[in-house]
Amino acid sequence: MASILRFRKLCYVEPAVKCSSVGFESFDQSPKIDQKLDKKEEEVISANNFALEINKKRKQPRRQPKEWRRLDSCCWMIGYLCSTWWLLLFLCHSLPVTLLQVPESPGFRLKREGLAALHPVVLVPGIVTGGLELWEGQPCADGLFRKRLWVGSFTEIFKRPLCCLEHLSLHSETGLDPPGIRVRAVPGLVAADYFAPEYFVWAVLIENLAKIGYEGKNLHMAAYDWRLSFQNTEIRDHALSRLKSKIELMYLTNGYKKVVVVPHSMGVIYFLHFLKWVETPPPMGGGGGPGWCAKHIKAIMNIGPAFLGVPKAVSNIFSAEGKDIAYIRAMAPGVLDSKILGHQTLEHVMRVSRTWDSIVSLVPKGGETIWGNMDWSPEEGHACDFSRKRHSQPSPIDNNVNNSDVKRGFQVKDPVKYGRIISFGRAASQLHSSQLPTVDSKEFLQTSASPNLNFSCGEAWTEYDEMSREGIQKVAANKAYTTQTLLDLLRFVAPKMMQRAEAHFSHGIADDLDDPKYNHYKYWSNPLEMKLPDAPDMEIYCLYGVGIPTERSYVYKLSPTSGCKSIPYLIDSSVNGEDGSCLKGGVYFADGDESVPVLSAGFMCAKGWRGRTRFNPSGIATYIREYRHKPPSSLLEGRGIESGAHVDIMGNVALIEDILRIAAGATGKEIRGDRISSDILRMSERINLKIKQGQK
Secondary structure (H helix, E strand, O other): OHHHHHHHHHHHHOOOOOHHHHOOHHHHOOHHHHHHHHHOHHHHHHHHHHHHHHHHHHHOOOOOOOOOOHHHHHHHHHHHHHHHHHHHHHHHHHOOHHHHOOOOOHHHHHHHOOOOOOOOEEEEOOOOOOOEEEEEOOHHHOOOOOOEEEOOOOHHHHHOHHHHHHHHOOOOOOOOOOOOOEEEEOOOHHHOOEEEOOEEOOHHHHHHHHHOOOOOOOEEEOOOOOOOOHHHHHHHHOHHHHHHHHHHHHHHHOOOOOEEEEEEOHHHHHHHHHHHHHHOOOOOOOOOOOOHHHHHEEEEEEEOOOOOOOHHHHHHHHHOOOHHHHHHHHHOOOOOOOOOOOOOHHHHHHHHHOOOHHHHHHOOOOHHHHHOOOOOOOOOOEOOOHHHOOOOOOOHHHOOOOOHHHHHOEOOOOOOOOOOOEEEOHHHHHOOHHHOOOOOHHHHHHHHOOOOOOHHHOOOOOHHHHOOHHHHHHHHHOOEEOHHHHHHHHHHHOHHHHHHHOOOOOOOOOOOOOOHHHHOHHHOOOOOOOOOOOOOOOEEEEEEEEOEEEEEEEEEEEOOOOOOOOOOEEEOOOOOOOOOOOEEOOEEEEEEEOOOEHHHHHHHHHHHOOOOEOOEOOOOEEEEEEEEOOOOOOHHHOOOOOOOOOOHHHHOHHHHHHHHHHHOOOOOOOOOOOEOOOOHHHHHHHOOOOOOOOOO
């Protein structure tokens, strides 16, 4: 028995020794060895059992991973939430109290001081920020009746983007509804309180107005379809007539108190159009007669006013992009223009936006007199290091004069040629004009008359598909464009849009405002081609942010993929200046609120309408209130309570306080007049514009 156990031990416990070599030699061993084995029988049996256990474990299959159950997911989720909560609780107790303290709203504070609602308030939204809903559509839009296509959650755009873009487009010839489609502005305060969930536009101002007593009877949102030309909002929707009736009703039902109007962005020039329309006899005007504005309007508080246009409207028409799109292209080349993925995002954006006449209203007005020529601009010598000035606020003593901030804004350095709104190549944006080819509008006319060479493109996605290769190359060959040649350029690359829109808008400077031609509505939204109403007791405010780099001019290049169904021009994001330079990512920046340059926002209040001028014959008082941008100091401030950005300024506590005080009965002098920290006064002095009647 002992010999057999010894044999098993050799086979299982000591596999290095071959069993065949062992054989049965152990049976011939002497009796002494057998006795020794018998004494150790228990040890051998134990070792044999151990070996068997090892072999069983080797042959046993691996355990399958435990199946992940829904209960496990819930437990992990609860764990994450609890961990996050404890982390925030720890931070709340460890960080300074002032860092996490929620600031008191201006409405609550002013109510405690005794301010109460007095004058009715009308809010006028700008471009893009107003909601649009569907009333009639194509089969692809089934189930969307009276649902928002624009502003809100944007879920429908993500679900069926091409269908929504088709319904957001207007007719390419009339600028009105396409056949079988009716999209209308969302009515009421909800039209523009939020642009997207938690992204406020008017909501913070509305809430603060409510704190001092405002509600539906004395607060109104004048929603309109911001895609249309201003006169077409009246022709199609009677929007101007409804606004006139609403102001008259609020005036009557609120104790004959005049209305305070608060327009924003493009809404500023929309209401400027209204001021002329309401006193003009029908059928072109509203028939209110002379004196209507003086009777019904106390003050117009223009927020982020685009009185003289914005350069980014040019880049939108020309290539459907701005600085943000250029940066995305630089970081991820080809993503926006990928034909493999079938995106062609910018081409779709261009197709839609070129049907919106309102964009042309934002093209810079005033020509080279306002915006500069090839070698001069009002901002010449401007310091572009905004970080040095961003957090400074003007002192009360310096409110009404050229303060130290103004003087510090100009430095002796190589001037940036801002007057060249579009330049092809960095050299074209910097060389003296004598070293560049001149732009002749006749060349555009001759080239546009040449036959189209893009026969292989089939259906034309954009008007670029209808242009010849020769014409596309010639645009770039002319190198640089100022506001004088810019309109010819836009007429060449977007002929349908410009022909349609220029019947509704003008961009020049009037020589004689008494000329009967200026009674036409196409001039009413241009402050340089219309007179303010005869309302000497009315007040006009220019409220805007400063201290943020704002697009002023662009460096372009030909697109490397300039085939069919593509945009042949793009901002050259590889072009940058030195540290502290105004040039970054193919864009020259100036001071402003990130969208509207200071020049456009402040010039009319600083000079064009200041005192009795030919644009302001009755001497309506004008005030400039600038709000230097300051980023949020804590997460609880959200987008900032001292922001000067174009939309975020609607949550600026200083701006809200100014509006609430005027609505409660204060005047411009009572809120301490001008508040200026930018270079607007010196810029205005450099502009040689005939201001007084009879002046040459």
